[in-house]
Amino acid sequence: MxxxxxxxxxxxxxxxxxxxxAAKKTVINYxxxxxxxxxxxxxxxxxxxxxxxPNVEIxxxxxxxxxxxxxxxxxxxxxxxxxxxxxxxxxxxxxxxxKRVAPVDYRALGYKSLAALKDDYAANTFEPxxxxxxxxxxxxxxxxxxxxxxxxxxRSVGLDPEKxxxxxxxxxxxxxxxxxxRNGEILIRRGFDFRYPYxxxxxxxxxxxxxxxxxxxxxxxxxxxxxAWIKALNFMKEWGPHGRNLGxxxxxxxxxxxxxxxxxxxxxxxxxxxxxxxxxxxxxxxDSGEWMVVPFPVFEDAVENQGCAFYGHYLMVNDSxxxxxxxxxxxxxxxxxDHPMEYLTEVNLIQPxxxxxxxxxxxxxxxxxxxxxxxxxSKAVFLHQNGYQFEQYIRExxxxxxxxxxxxxEALKTLKRNIQEVLDEE
Amino acid sequence: MVVxxxxxxxxxxxxxxxxxDFTDDxxxxxxxxxxxxxxxxxxxxxxxxxxxxxxxxFYPMFNAFYMGLTKKDLxxxxxxxxxxxxxxxxxxxSADFWNxxxxxxxxxxxxxxxxxVFSLILAAFIISRKKLKTLLQMLYYSPALxxxxxxxxxxxxxxxxxxxxxxxxxxxxxxxxIDHKWLAASNMLRLSTIIVYFWKYIGYFTIIFVAGxxxxxxxxxxxxxxxxxxxxxxxxxxxxxxxxxTTLLVxxxxxxxxxxxxxxxxxxxxxxxxxxxxxxITLNIYNTAxxxxxxxxxxxxxxxLFLIMIVLTWFQFKISKSDDVTYM
Numbered sequence: 001m002x003x004x005x006x007x008x009x010x011x012x013x014x015x016x017x018x019x020x021x022a023a024k025k026t027v028i029n030y031x032x033x034x035x036x037x038x039x040x041x042x043x044x045x046x047x048x049x050x051x052x053x054p055n056v057e058i059x060x061x062x063x064x065x066x067x068x069x070x071x072x073x074x075x076x077x078x079x080x081x082x083x084x085x086x087x088x089x090x091x092x093x094x095x096x097x098x099k100r101v102a103p104v105d106y107r108a109l110g111y112k113s114l115a116a117l118k119d120d121y122a123a124n125t126f127e128p129x130x131x132x133x134x135x136x137x138x139x140x141x142x143x144x145x146x147x148x149x150x151x152x153x154x155r156s157v158g159l160d161p162e163k164x165x166x167x168x169x170x171x172x173x174x175x176x177x178x179x180x181x182r183n184g185e186i187l188i189r190r191g192f193d194f195r196y197p198y199x200x201x202x203x204x205x206x207x208x209x210x211x212x213x214x215x216x217x218x219x220x221x222x223x224x225x226x227x228a229w230i231k232a233l234n235f236m237k238e239w240g241p242h243g244r245n246l247g248x249x250x251x252x253x254x255x256x257x258x259x260x261x262x263x264x265x266x267x268x269x270x271x272x273x274x275x276x277x278x279x280x281x282x283x284x285x286x287d288s289g290e291w292m293v294v295p296f297p298v299f300e301d302a303v304e305n306q307g308c309a310f311y312g313h314y315l316m317v318n319d320s321x322x323x324x325x326x327x328x329x330x331x332x333x334x335x336x337x338d339h340p341m342e343y344l345t346e347v348n349l350i351q352p353x354x355x356x357x358x359x360x361x362x363x364x365x366x367x368x369x370x371x372x373x374x375x376x377x378s379k380a381v382f383l384h385q386n387g388y389q390f391e392q393y394i395r396e397x398x399x400x401x402x403x404x405x406x407x408x409x410e411a412l413k414t415l416k417r418n419i420q421e422v423l424d425e426e
Numbered sequence: 427m428v429v430x431x432x433x434x435x436x437x438x439x440x441x442x443x444x445x446x447d448f449t450d451d452x453x454x455x456x457x458x459x460x461x462x463x464x465x466x467x468x469x470x471x472x473x474x475x476x477x478x479x480x481x482x483x484f485y486p487m488f489n490a491f492y493m494g495l496t497k498k499d500l501x502x503x504x505x506x507x508x509x510x511x512x513x514x515x516x517x518x519x520s521a522d523f524w525n526x527x528x529x530x531x532x533x534x535x536x537x538x539x540x541x542x543v544f545s546l547i548l549a550a551f552i553i554s555r556k557k558l559k560t561l562l563q564m565l566y567y568s569p570a571l572x573x574x575x576x577x578x579x580x581x582x583x584x585x586x587x588x589x590x591x592x593x594x595x596x597x598x599x600x601x602x603x604i605d606h607k608w609l610a611a612s613n614m615l616r617l618s619t620i621i622v623y624f625w626k627y628i629g630y631f632t633i634i635f636v637a638g639x640x641x642x643x644x645x646x647x648x649x650x651x652x653x654x655x656x657x658x659x660x661x662x663x664x665x666x667x668x669x670x671x672t673t674l675l676v677x678x679x680x681x682x683x684x685x686x687x688x689x690x691x692x693x694x695x696x697x698x699x700x701x702x703x704x705x706x707i708t709l710n711i712y713n714t715a716x717x718x719x720x721x722x723x724x725x726x727x728x729x730x731l732f733l734i735m736i737v738l739t740w741f742q743f744k745i746s747k748s749d750d751v752t753y754m
Contacts, residue, residue, distance in 0.1 A: 066696065070716050077500045077721070094719075098501040184603015186587050196698055241610060249698030250609040251587060389718050399700035403610040422718075 025057045028329055031072060031082040033065035037276055037347040045336045052335075056328055066197070069388065076100055076318075083321050084329050086140050086313045089128045089380075090200055090387045095316065096129065096136045097385045102319040103134035108330040122352040128380055129314050137314030138333055141349035143271040144310035144375045145195070145202060146367075147297070148258055151290045153179060153189070153266035165294045166192075166267075169206065169235060172297050176246045179266040185245060192267035193247035193254035194239075199394040200382045201309045202269060207232045209302040214382055214390060215423065222419035226412060231299070233401050233408045240402030248402065261285040269296075269308070272371050276348030293367035295374050307378035386422050393418045487732070494726035500719040513726035523727070525702065526710040529616075533706055534684040536620045541631055541680045546673070548628065549635030550661060563636060566629030574626070574689035581622045581690075582697050585609050591618075609694060612703035619704050622690045627683065631676050638672025639665055674746045678739050685735055688712065707731045 032038075039062060046058045061082070063071050069091045075081045081100070086092075095101045104117065111117040114135060118126055121139070129137040147165070154161035157178050166172035176191025195202050204214060212228025215221065223229060239246050247254070254268040259281040268274075279286040296307040315337070317329045337343075340351040344362065350371075356362055363369065384390060397415040400406035494513055496506035517523045552562050569577065584590045585608035596602050608618045642665060650660050688708040695701045695709070705713075707727060715724035 073500065073716060073719075094501050098499070099503060100501060182603075185605035186592060186603060188588070197696075241605065241607060248587075248610060250607075251698075386718075392713070392717050396701055400702065403607075403700045404612055404702065 025055050026325060026328055027057045027059060028084060028325070028332060029059050029061065029082045030084040030332075031061045031063065031068070031075075032086050033068050034062050035273075035347060037280060038343075038349070041339070041342055041346050042336060045339065049332055049335050053328070053331075056332070058332060079320065081318045081320070083318050083325060084315060084333060085318075086315050089137075089312045089314055090383060090391070092137065092314055092316060093128070093383045093387060094385050096131050100319055101136050101316040102321075102326050103136055104138065105327055105330045106135075108327045109138075109334045120353060120355075122354055122357055124380075125312075125352045128312060128383055129316075137316040138337055139352055140313040140315050140337070141273070141343070142310060142312045142352045143273065143350065144371060144378055145269045145271050145296065145308040146370055146374055147192070147294045148268050148270055148274060149292050149294060150258070150261060150266050151292060152261075153263065161292060165292075166297050167295075168300045169297050170300050173235075173239065173244060173246060176267075177244060180246060182245070185241070187245065187247070187251065189263055190247050190251065190254065190265050192269075193251065193265065194236075195253075195255060195269050196249040196398075197395065198391075199398065200387060200391045201311055203232065203236075203394060203398065204382055205296070205306050205309050205379070206235070206299070208379070209298050209304050209306050211303040214394075215384070215419065220423060222423055223412070223416040229412050229415075230408050233397065233411060235299075236398050237401040237408060242402070242405050249399065250403070259285065261290075272350055272368065273348040275366060276346070279348075293370045295370060296378075305377055307374040309381040310375050310378050311381040385426075389422060390419055490725040490728050490732075492725075493722055494729045496722045498720075498722050500715060500721045502719075506722065509722070513723045514730075516723065517726055517730065522705075523710070526705050526707045526727075529704055530685060530706045532616060533619060533623075533687060533704070534681060536616070537623045537684045537687075538677070538680050540620070540624050541627060541684075542673075542677055544624075545628055545631035545676065546635050548632040549639055550665070552632065552636055553639050554657075563629075563633055566632050568629065569626045570630040572626070575693060577626050578622060578690045578693035581618070581625075582609075582693065585618050609697070609699040612700070615694070615699055615703045619687070619690050619694065623684070623687060627680070631680060634676055634679075635669065635672060638669040638675075642668045670746065674742065678742055681738060681742070682735055685731065685738075 032042075039060075042060060046060060050056060050058060068085075068087055072081065072085050072087060076095070092101075104114070106112075106114050106117050109117060111120075117135070122142075125139055125142065126135050129135055149161055149165055151161040154164065159175065159178065164175065166175045172192055179189065179191030180187060181189035207213070207228050210225070210228035210231055212223075212225035212232070214223070216224055237243050241248050252264075254265045255270045255274065257264045258268040258270070258274070259278045261282055275286070278291070285291065298305055315333045317326050317333070319326075321329070337351060340353045340356045341361075343349045343351055344356065344365075350357070357372070382390075393415055396418075397411040400411040400414070401408050493506065495508060495510060497509045497512075498504075498506035548566060552559055552566075555562065572580075587605050587607075591608050592604070592606055595606055596604055606614055608614050646664055646668070647660055650664050655663065686708060687706055691704045691706050691709045692712065694704060701709070701713075708731070711724045711727045711731070714727060715721050
């Protein structure tokens with residue numbers, strides 16, 4: 001009898017640990033930024049994927065877009081990064097340079113070769129994430145920004161939005177002057193205002209229109225064409241409270257209040273995804289036909305007809321996780337991204353898939369032609385290992401001229417010195 | 427008659443204790459082994475806390491000191507490269523670093539003095555009330571319960587060009603339409619950060635002063651009253667000298683707190699305010715590490731801040747000659 005008990009105990013001890021082991025799930029941590037529409041569809045994909053793969057659990061963690069860069073960076077610095085994440089490519093580029101992300105496992109995605117994968121997407125889609133012949137991410141979205149206009153506000157000051165919309169930056173300042181409402185020095189309604197923290201996307205192209213650039217072609221010299229920079233910085237200075245007082249980084253982000261249609265802002269700079277948010281936040285305004293999208297302006301004496309830089313959010317996989325887990329991560333990414341139409345209709349994100357961008361459905365969506373035409377004359381966002389750092393230096397220069405009244409030449413000198421110091425250290 | 431004596435013990439306590447450990451014929455008292463036993467248990471009880479402190483405080487400190495002597499990119503997989511004191515020499519030559527020192531000094535001086543003076547005044551005011559003492563303490567303390575992030579977000583709305591700050595100031599000054607540029611002009615931006623910090627921590631330090639003032643025996647005040655002291659004389663000649671240890675505690679805590687200020691400046695700059703006027707050392711450390719990925723240089727900066735805190739704290743203890751106050 002006693003022997004029987006011992007045998008039973010032994011059996012329990014042997015079987016239970018293995019049962020536990022068999023039931024142990026592979027957990028994939030997926031970190032992404034806030035977007036309610038995307039959360040809704042991705043939660044659905046996660047549930048479906050987990051049903052197809054009972055031993056896999058996907059943990060989707062959402063963070064504020066503005067904080068994502070810092071959060072992912074500190075996690076990777078502590079060797080505790082997420083298994084899957086997405087950031088704007090200008091921030092992700094450093095992860096590729098430092099070999100922190102894994103190359104795309106095209107077999108796990110169901111492709112026979114990298115060429116077959118590339119063939120599914122529009123030309124140059126993978127250029128920003130290609131290094132030494134390997135691809136390091138799949139595009140969640142490819143975005144460029146154009147000008148959104150509230151037609152009612154235009155008409156309220158006697159402007160015809162279809163004809164009088166600003167084509168040049170000089171016109172943008174003049175039209176804004178007509179649209180602006182002030183109580184003394186305080187702006188009650190702005191005509192237009194910039195997307196202030198994103199200077200590589202929207203400000204650098206303005207400098208490039210004038211023939212300038214951030215670093216030389218050989219990557220050794222900071223600031224190409226001082227005159228172009230001075231003109232662009234002076235434009236920002238004139239825009240700010242010390243100039244014509246048309247806007248400032250200290251006012252509420254123009255893009256966020258545009259959807260409300262409460263006479264706060266007449267124009268803002270945003271991507272195609274803004275249409276989805278507008279539809280969600282204010283369906284009445286969306287359906288009213290009282291808004292429109294026009295191309296990114298150029299300077300009157302521009303030497304290059306260039307639109308706002310286009311950038312992408314690429315889904316990447318942490319290189320430090322086991323290969324088996326990497327494969328599951330790529331399979332999950334593929335599962336999500338295999339719904340480009342839903343991403344377009346539900347979230348207004350454009351995945352640059354050939355079959356999507358060439359479809360009639362896509363072409364008939366409001367203002368996709370404006371975005372696509374602008375993208376054709378645009379460059380990809382500036383990419384560099386220290387790109388994010390450079391963007392902050394540009395920000396300091398713009399803040400200095402706009403808000404602190406610093407002389408443009410002095411701000412440019414500081415900007416040049418800071419960037420040159422980084423280049424010299426490389 | 428009230429007598430206040432400072433620095434009382436003439437015979438050091440340890441000599442008295444040693445004397446008591448022996449009998450008259452020079453033999454060690456039996457309770458010595460009992461004390462050692464107690465001490466051993468004491469060590470056992472504090473060991474977890476000590477271990478926790480070593481892991482989460484001492485180790486990061488030593489690690490930061492080591493990292494300060496190295497060059498390391500935060501994202502790179504390469505190990506840190508030892509470069510000696512190069513980070514320190516770079517910082518002492520850097521205009522950006524000295525600007526941070528200036529911003530930190532301006533913020534600390536502006537906030538620390540205000541906090542010290544006004545928390546004492548508020549504490550005296552609360553103590554002097556016969557009613558609503560607890561309610562007043564709760565009201566003053568409530569901002570300290572808010573997270574710094576929430577506090578800064580509330581103040582961002584207030585300092586918005588169309589917000590309450592401009593409206594109130596323009597109403598008081600009868601200057602409609604003036605934008606005081608709370609988040610844009612350098613000096614106004616510095617003032618804004620000081621206001622937020624002052625608002626958030628004034629209640630916290632007031633409570634400490636209230637506790638300090640409350641610990642003074644009532645008999646001393648009564649004696650002073652019998653001797654004909656006015657309320658002002660009572661405060662200035664009795665209360666103020668007797669709360670010297672509390673004043674020292676508040677001044678050290680407030681100063682360290684001000685030197686470590688970060689979240690207000692961080693949130694203001696992310697909301698569009700210019701960085702240069704409020705680029706305090708902690709913000710510079712954060713930007714150097716997170717934005718520039720230079721963890722070695724950021725660690726060197728944090729070591730300098732640590733040294734500044736130690737020196738200033740030592741200096742405060744030195745000038746206050748802070749022996750315990752006793753009542754005779």
